[in-house]
Amino acid sequence: MNDYMRERMGFAAADVPRLREKYFREYGTTLRGLQANHNMDVSDFLAYVHDLPLQDYLTPDPTQRSVLASLPARKLIFTNADSAHARRVLTALKLEGLFDTIVDVNAVTPYCKPMPESFTVAMKAAGETDPSHCVMIDDLPRTTRAARDFGMFGVLAHHPDPSPDADAVFTDWRDLPALLNGREL
Numbered sequence: 001m002n003d004y005m006r007e008r009m010g011f012a013a014a015d016v017p018r019l020r021e022k023y024f025r026e027y028g029t030t031l032r033g034l035q036a037n038h039n040m041d042v043s044d045f046l047a048y049v050h051d052l053p054l055q056d057y058l059t060p061d062p063t064q065r066s067v068l069a070s071l072p073a074r075k076l077i078f079t080n081a082d083s084a085h086a087r088r089v090l091t092a093l094k095l096e097g098l099f100d101t102i103v104d105v106n107a108v109t110p111y112c113k114p115m116p117e118s119f120t121v122a123m124k125a126a127g128e129t130d131p132s133h134c135v136m137i138d139d140l141p142r143t144t145r146a147a148r149d150f151g152m153f154g155v156l157a158h159h160p161d162p163s164p165d166a167d168a169v170f171t172d173w174r175d176l177p178a179l180l181n182g183r184e185l
Contacts, residue, residue, distance in 0.1 A: 001030050004048045009040060028112040029080050031105065046105075050085040060094040067173040068098050071180070077102040078122045078136070080112045101125060113138075114146030135180060141165035155179060 001020060005011045011019065023033020034040050068075065075098060079086050083104040090096050103122040111118040119131070128134055131151030138144050144154030145165040155176070156166035163169055168179040 001049050004045060005030075005034075008044065008048065009034070009038060028115055028118075029105070031080070032110070032112050035110070042106075046082045046085065050081060050088070054088055054092040058089065058092040060092070061173065062094075064093070064173045065095055065098070067176055068095065070177065073135075074126065075099045076122070076126055077104075078113065078118075079103070080105050082106055114140075114143045116146065116150055119147065119150045119152070137176075153180075 002013075002016045005016045005019065006013055019033070020030045023030045023037075027033035027036055031042065031045060034045065035042065077086050077090070077099050079102065081089075081104060083102040083106070086102045086104060087096075090099065103125045105112055107125060108115075108118040108121040111121065113119075123129065123131060123134065126134070132153075134147075134152040135155060136144060136147030136152045137155045137157050138147070139157045139159070141156060141159075141163055142165070144156045144163075144167075146154075148154035148165075148167055153168070154166045156163050156169045158171055159166070159169040160171050161169065170176055170179060
């Protein structure tokens with residue numbers, strides 16, 4: 001994102017970190033802040049920032065795949081990225097075939113996580129009307145807090161300590177089924 005903002009949009013390098021943080025805080029994502037305040041091409045931005053060698057950053061976890069496959073509920077990806085990037089991530093993590101659909105940043109435009117409106121769009125895509133039947137697993141406390149405030153069960157992944165921003169936390173995927181035990185999903 002930093003390179004995009006400098007190279008494609010002409011921001012001074014010294015201004016980029018401050019603007020990224022400001023837009024992330026005020027608009028939910030850097031992308032939404034750039035859209036609101038600058039003339040920019042969303043497709044170009046998403047293609048540029050997601051052009052990464054994912055295999056250098058992501059490692060498949062057979063336990064994660066096994067646990068997710070064992071869950072009897074419908075599973076959706078709800079992401080502030082686009083669906084092409086989400087599919088690349090699923091492939092890199094060897095999680096293909098486990099999710100029924102992807103609700104991406106384009107599907108929830110002009111919103112994004114953690115905005116409540118984005119959860120409404122995601123639930124509609126899931127064909128669900130009752131947020132209490134939904135679980136949001138995310139690695140950002142502000143997202144699990146927003147999901148919980150919306151009525152979902154918010155689970156903070158990769159977080160070892162209880163958090164006021166989530167209904168549950170875990171660091172080991174093997175713990176997830178027990179956290180969800182008894183939830184009507």
